[in-house]
Amino acid sequence: MSSRRRTKLQIFRVVVFLIAAVFFITPLIAMFEFSTRGNSETAPRTLQPWAAIFTTPDLVTAITVSLELAAITSIVMLVLLMPTMVWVRLRLPGLGRIVEFICLLPLTVPAIALVVGLRPVYVWININVTDSILALAFAYVILVLPYAYRSLDAGLGALDLKTLSEAARSLGAGWLTVMMRVIVPNMSTAILNACLLSVALVLGEYTLANLLNFENLQVAIAYAGLAGDASTSVALAVASLVFAFVLLMAISFLGRRRRPSLAAAGTDPQYLTAGQRT
Amino acid sequence: MTAAGSPAFSAAARPSRGGRRLPLSWLGIIPFAIYIGCFLLLPTAIIVAGSFANPAGGIDLSNFTSINQPFIIQSFTSSFLISAISALVGAVSGALLAYAVVTGNPNGMLRRSVTSAAGVLAQFGGVTLAFAFIATLGTIGFVTVFLKNIGIDIFANGVWLYELSGLTLIYLYFQIPLMVLVFTPALDGVRPQWREATESLGGNTWHYWRYVAGPLLAPSFLGCTLLLFANSFSAYATAAALITQGGVIVPLEIQHVLVSEVGRSQPGLAKALALAMIVVVAIVMTLYSLLQRRTSRWLR
Numbered sequence: 001m002s003s004r005r006r007t008k009l010q011i012f013r014v015v016v017f018l019i020a021a022v023f024f025i026t027p028l029i030a031m032f033e034f035s036t037r038g039n040s041e042t043a044p045r046t047l048q049p050w051a052a053i054f055t056t057p058d059l060v061t062a063i064t065v066s067l068e069l070a071a072i073t074s075i076v077m078l079v080l081l082m083p084t085m086v087w088v089r090l091r092l093p094g095l096g097r098i099v100e101f102i103c104l105l106p107l108t109v110p111a112i113a114l115v116v117g118l119r120p121v122y123v124w125i126n127i128n129v130t131d132s133i134l135a136l137a138f139a140y141v142i143l144v145l146p147y148a149y150r151s152l153d154a155g156l157g158a159l160d161l162k163t164l165s166e167a168a169r170s171l172g173a174g175w176l177t178v179m180m181r182v183i184v185p186n187m188s189t190a191i192l193n194a195c196l197l198s199v200a201l202v203l204g205e206y207t208l209a210n211l212l213n214f215e216n217l218q219v220a221i222a223y224a225g226l227a228g229d230a231s232t233s234v235a236l237a238v239a240s241l242v243f244a245f246v247l248l249m250a251i252s253f254l255g256r257r258r259r260p261s262l263a264a265a266g267t268d269p270q271y272l273t274a275g276q277r278t
Numbered sequence: 279m280t281a282a283g284s285p286a287f288s289a290a291a292r293p294s295r296g297g298r299r300l301p302l303s304w305l306g307i308i309p310f311a312i313y314i315g316c317f318l319l320l321p322t323a324i325i326v327a328g329s330f331a332n333p334a335g336g337i338d339l340s341n342f343t344s345i346n347q348p349f350i351i352q353s354f355t356s357s358f359l360i361s362a363i364s365a366l367v368g369a370v371s372g373a374l375l376a377y378a379v380v381t382g383n384p385n386g387m388l389r390r391s392v393t394s395a396a397g398v399l400a401q402f403g404g405v406t407l408a409f410a411f412i413a414t415l416g417t418i419g420f421v422t423v424f425l426k427n428i429g430i431d432i433f434a435n436g437v438w439l440y441e442l443s444g445l446t447l448i449y450l451y452f453q454i455p456l457m458v459l460v461f462t463p464a465l466d467g468v469r470p471q472w473r474e475a476t477e478s479l480g481g482n483t484w485h486y487w488r489y490v491a492g493p494l495l496a497p498s499f500l501g502c503t504l505l506l507f508a509n510s511f512s513a514y515a516t517a518a519a520l521i522t523q524g525g526v527i528v529p530l531e532i533q534h535v536l537v538s539e540v541g542r543s544q545p546g547l548a549k550a551l552a553l554a555m556i557v558v559v560a561i562v563m564t565l566y567s568l569l570q571r572r573t574s575r576w577l578r
Contacts, residue, residue, distance in 0.1 A: 005483070009381060016378040017388075020454075024399060027410035027451065030420035034413035080313055087306035095307065102314055108560045109322065110512030112529040113552035116536065117321025117328075142317045206404045206515035211536055222405045222519050234413060237406040248398045 028241075035235035049231035050239075056229075059236060062220030065133055069216060070202040072137040074195040077148050080141065082191075085152055086183060089161050103149035106142055111207040114142070122212050133214040140202050147201065148194040155190020159183070193251055200247045203240060325556070328549035341550035350531060350551070357511060357527040360442055364449040365506035371450070372457020372506075373465075373499060379458065380465045393462070396455035403452050404515035411448045412520070415439050442526065445517055449510045456509060457502055464498035464573060501569030508562040512555065528555055 036045050053059055081103075088095050106114070118139055125135050164186070168178045184191065206218035215223070217240060224233035332340045345351075379392050414421050417437060425432055438444050468491055476486040514529035521530060528551060535548040 013378040013381060016374055020375050023454075024395070024451070026421060027407075027414045030414035031410045033420050080310055084307055084310040087303075091303040091306060099307070099310075102318070105318065108508075108556070108563045109318075110514070110529070110555055110559055112512065112514040112532055113325065113555045113559075114318075114321055116532060116548050116552040117324040118317070119536070120324055121316070121321055138317055141313070145318075200401065204401070204404055204406070206518070210515075210518065211533060218405045218515070221409075225405075225409060225519075226522070234409050237409045241402070241406050244401065245398050248401060249394060252394045252397055 031234055031238050031241075035231055035238055037231055049235040052229075052232045053236050053239065056224070056232065058215075059220055059224065059232070062215055062217045063236075065215075066203055066217035068134060069137050069140060070199040072134060073140040073144060073202050074198045076137060077141050077144055077194065077198055078191065081145075081148055081152060081194075082184070083179065085149075085156060086161065086165075086179065089156060090165060100149070100153070104146045107146045111143060112211075114139075115208050115211045118208065119212065133209075133216065136209060136212065136214055136216070137202075139208050139212075140198075140205060143205065143208070144194075144198040144201050147197045151190050151194040151197060152187070155187035155193075158190075159186055196247050196251050200244045204244055322556075325549045325552045328546050329553045331546055333545065341544070341546035344544065344547055345550055345554065353526060353528050353531040354554075356442055357529075360446050360449065360527060361507045361511040364446045364453050364510045365503050367446075368450050368453030368506050369457050369461075369499065369503040372454045372502075373461050375454065376458045376461045376465055380462060392458070396458040399455035400452055400459055402455075403513065405519040407448060407451060408516050408519035411439065411444070411451075415444070415447075440521055445520060445527075448516060448520065449513065453506050453510060457506060460502045460505060461498065464495055464502075468494065497569045498573040501566045501573060504562050504566040504569065508559045508566070511562070512559055 035049050036047060037049075053063075084099065088099050122135070122139075125138075129135070161183070164182050165178050168182045173182070203217060205216065206222070208214075209216040209219050210222075217236075221233050221237050221240070224236070329341050330337050330339070332338050345354075375392075379389055382388055411419075413419055415432070416422065416439060417433065422432060433439075439447075472490050473486055476490055481489070512529070514533070517527055517530055518533060532548055532551045532555075535544075535551065
């Protein structure tokens with residue numbers, strides 16, 4: 001490479017990185033700045049809005065509920081997906097493509113469209129089963145399905161499932177033992193990955209909760225913003241964002257350190273197309 | 279591990295019974311099938327069936343003819359416009375950023391942090407993103423106030439943040455990182471030898487991009503642009519938090535129909551709108567995966 005071209009390339013790179021840094025960092029700074037504003041333009045900086053998060057009952061309830069939803073979604077997702085995927089790989093390999101197709105289907109059904117069909121289902125659930133917000137977890141499992149599937153699929157792909165399960169079975173282990181003591185420990189990174197992605201997605205979820213008339217974290221943030229409590233809602237937004245950032249950063253570093261093939265689960269674009277917009 | 283899964287497991291664990299291959303192993307996927315049926319296929323079926331049903335209980339296309347109203351057509355036009363612009367601008371800027379990334383040290387700190395940051399920011403959206411931009415460019419936002427103090431009024435011609443142009447700008451905040459994520463692998467597949475070969479045959483930089491790298495990267499670039507289009511076409515939460523009234527884009531129109539009187543008098547309209555969205559996204563995503571398949575033929 002000629003030195004003139006290299007200089008040009010370096011200038012191009014610096015300019016691009018600078019513009020990108022300004023575009024992407026400014027809103028984050030602005031949000032933090034906004035959350036520490038006092039009541040008037042001349043008021044001194046204050047962390048009062050941050051403290052107010054924990055003294056506003058609605059927000060505390062919403063935070064608790066969203067954390068519970070995240071936990072339930074992760075558990076239901078694992079309980080549903082893990083045995084099914086193992087079973088399909090061992091006994092019904094012909095169904096592999098169909099299961100994959102179904103698991104990736106939610107990527108092509110926008111959440112705002114899915115919610116239209118879910119409303120009648122939830123009307124029925126609210127009347128006949130429960131009107132608790134925690135029922136939302138059932139729909140959230142569908143939303144996290146593609147991401148969880150990809151992550152678990154990468155984990156299972158790295159195992160010699162047949163040999164492992166046959167060895168365990170021939171030593172007298174039941175299927176439950178095979179799952180819990182052989183397969184799960186061997187793919188703990190992939191499972192953790194799937195859970196972290198689910199948690200990040202559930203904590204950022206707004207569409208389903210809002211249109212099924214439940215108040216989760218994001219809906220509460222939006223309400224607080226409308227109710228004129230702008231600084232506190234922005235403070236909570238920053239807090240939830242930082243939490244999601246930490247989770248997602250954890251995913252990308254986790255995968256990279258342990259097993260290169262799993263790093264993809266954190267950074268492969270297709271895992272990340274739904275996110276907080278859903 | 280699972281109350282639902284284990285009975286099926288043990289039931290199917292003895293395939294030798296009677297010497298015949300009874301399809302007992304099928305029992306293992308029943309819990310999954312039921313779950314998917316209830317929460318994914320049933321809602322989809324409700325949308326499809328509901329959009330062809332009329333209030334009288336018959337089947338016709340009345341819901342689709344009622345899409346043909348000026349304000350709904352307007353929201354579709356806006357949705358297409360905002361998705362196309364944010365996809366194109368996002369694709370071009372994302373590709374430039376991705377190129378700046380791949381021309382650096384492949385194991386360097388810069389590349390690692392940009393990739394991680396892109397992974398995180400592509401996820402970023404919804405209420406929080408809308409708030410971030412209100413705090414930045416709202417009427418009392420950080421940047422607005424700062425610019426006003428040095429004599430620049432960005433809202434001299436009216437506040438555009440809460441309109442389509444503002445929404446397009448905000449969407450770029452997750453579109454560009456997504457483009458970096460999906461386009462970097464394609465750029466990584468471009469080998470330096472191809473450039474050297476071009477040069478040894480007497481080609482210059484223009485020839486290289488026009489006849490070698492450009493045609494090779496074009497399918498991937500086009501595919502990624504389509505993915506970005508689908509991504510912003512289906513985005514709802516950011517717009518809902520930013521624009522509090524009116525169905526400016528299709529997702530907001532669906533929300534409006536769902537929660538207002540219109541929905542009660544015309545229950546099929548929301549479903550028809552939802553079906554239209556699903557069809558658009560499904561077409562775009564199919565084209566995307568076709569183009570990705572074509573890309574993988576060369577760039578691996």
